[in-house]
Amino acid sequence: MKKILLLIMSAIALQLNAQTITNYTTADGLLSNFVECIEADVNDNIWFGTSVGVQKFDGSNLTAYTTADGLVNDNVKVITSASNGDIWVGTDFGASNFDGANWTTYDNTSGLNSNQVKGIDEDANGGIWIGTNLGVSYFDGTTWTSYSSPDLHWSGVNATAFDSNGDKWFASPLGGITHFDGTTFTPYDTSNGLLSQFVTALLIDDQDNKWVGTSSGMSVLDASNTSFTQHTRMYIMPLPDTLNPVVDIAMDSYGRIWTAIYVGYLAEGGIAYWDGNQWEDFHVSDGLVGPNVRGLVIDSDDNVWVATSTGVSKISAIPSAVVAAEIATFNLFPNPSNDVLYLNNGTQNIQQVKMYNNLGALVYLNDNKKQQYKIDVSSFSKGLYYVNIHSFDAIIRKKIVIN
Numbered sequence: 001m002k003k004i005l006l007l008i009m010s011a012i013a014l015q016l017n018a019q020t021i022t023n024y025t026t027a028d029g030l031l032s033n034f035v036e037c038i039e040a041d042v043n044d045n046i047w048f049g050t051s052v053g054v055q056k057f058d059g060s061n062l063t064a065y066t067t068a069d070g071l072v073n074d075n076v077k078v079i080t081s082a083s084n085g086d087i088w089v090g091t092d093f094g095a096s097n098f099d100g101a102n103w104t105t106y107d108n109t110s111g112l113n114s115n116q117v118k119g120i121d122e123d124a125n126g127g128i129w130i131g132t133n134l135g136v137s138y139f140d141g142t143t144w145t146s147y148s149s150p151d152l153h154w155s156g157v158n159a160t161a162f163d164s165n166g167d168k169w170f171a172s173p174l175g176g177i178t179h180f181d182g183t184t185f186t187p188y189d190t191s192n193g194l195l196s197q198f199v200t201a202l203l204i205d206d207q208d209n210k211w212v213g214t215s216s217g218m219s220v221l222d223a224s225n226t227s228f229t230q231h232t233r234m235y236i237m238p239l240p241d242t243l244n245p246v247v248d249i250a251m252d253s254y255g256r257i258w259t260a261i262y263v264g265y266l267a268e269g270g271i272a273y274w275d276g277n278q279w280e281d282f283h284v285s286d287g288l289v290g291p292n293v294r295g296l297v298i299d300s301d302d303n304v305w306v307a308t309s310t311g312v313s314k315i316s317a318i319p320s321a322v323v324a325a326e327i328a329t330f331n332l333f334p335n336p337s338n339d340v341l342y343l344n345n346g347t348q349n350i351q352q353v354k355m356y357n358n359l360g361a362l363v364y365l366n367d368n369k370k371q372q373y374k375i376d377v378s379s380f381s382k383g384l385y386y387v388n389i390h391s392f393d394a395i396i397r398k399k400i401v402i403n
Contacts, residue, residue, distance in 0.1 A: 025289065031064055032051060034050060037078055049078070049089065078118070079120075080120040080121060094107030095107075135149065147180075156173060157171065176190070196217075198215035200248075205255065209223060217232035219231075244261050247295060255276075259272055288313045292308050332400065345372075350390065352365075353373055353387065385399070
């Protein structure tokens with residue numbers, strides 16, 4: 001294991017509407033400027049996946065891991081942080097799990113249905129779902145279970161997402177998306193209203209809307225699974241091109257959807273976020289380190305980290321204008337908390353309070369309309385939680401840590 005002390009920061013800081021974009025490259029200690037994937041762990045360390053290994057950035061130091069340390073292969077395609085702090089890394093030669101001290105490898109001889117890993121996701125119970133070119137393999141910590149064609153499309157699984165019922169949704173490279181309720185597999189494709197069969201990313205928001213990234217833009221399937229809404233111009237391309245191929249999707253603590261977009265034949269790309277009414281985008285002219293965007297992740301402070309083929313950009317947290325005016329009136333304490341959370345609002349009744357764990361599972365709901373709440377969290381697992389406070393005209397989202 002190699003540790004690189006980040007002594008000299010040659011990052012470029014640019015002001016963008018009061019926001020700062022900071023860029024990191026090999027000059028700052030990155031293993032490679034071509035960062036294929038990016039992740040934030042439960043402690044807000046940022047992990048970079050490259051073709052020559054993986055790195056952890058704690059804000060000051062970069063720590064590199066390669067096959068010499070136990071990584072299955074240095075050409076990293078996927079990184080996922082589990083709720084217990086473990087890091088899962090996917091390659092074309094299997095997957096590796098890092099518990100903070102040791103690397104453990106899983107391949108087609110030890111549970112995976114294929115070594116070619118395309119996505120790794122964790123469900124609300126801590127189960128790991130590894131998408132491959134042949135389907136998906138589920139690991140409960142002891143036993144592996146695999147699903148493939150004809151239940152899933154023959155092209156495999158890029159990503160797995162989970163709705164509030166615990167149902168599984170699978171994204172296929174060539175076959176749309178598939179809903180699995182534990183018994184039945186139901187496909188959704190262009191015949192149902194999906195923009196394209198070529199699905200690249202998948203995210204389910206707090207309202208059970210499915211945000212489906214495709215080669216032609218974003219399709220949003222509603223909570224009832226009956227209607228699609230389309231977004232095809234999230235990032236403004238030079239005319240006459242309007243194609244918005246989605247590379248990655250993430251959601252910040254305000255509930256805003258962020259997406260990474262890249263058009264290979266134009267060598268043009270950037271990121272954009274949906275504020276509920278319109279899309280706002282960022283590109284090289286705004287300060288991003290490069291146009292070939294490979295992925296993005298959002299840390300617990302709502303900083304957006306963007307992986308590109310020419311380095312990494314960090315966009316400082318962008319506040320929500322809608323929420324900013326109201327958020328000061330709400331008080332949620334103590335933070336961190338051990339047993340009881342107190343929530344109060346001195347101006348008007350709160351309409352509803354919802355609390356989600358770091359995996360997006362609903363763990364608390366209160367529909368009583370009042371100004372003060374006392375929430376018992378003594379039985380909750382340690383970790384990061386999101387509290388949705390519903391007022392008359394907005395949803396205020398706050399982060400809370402339970403020790």
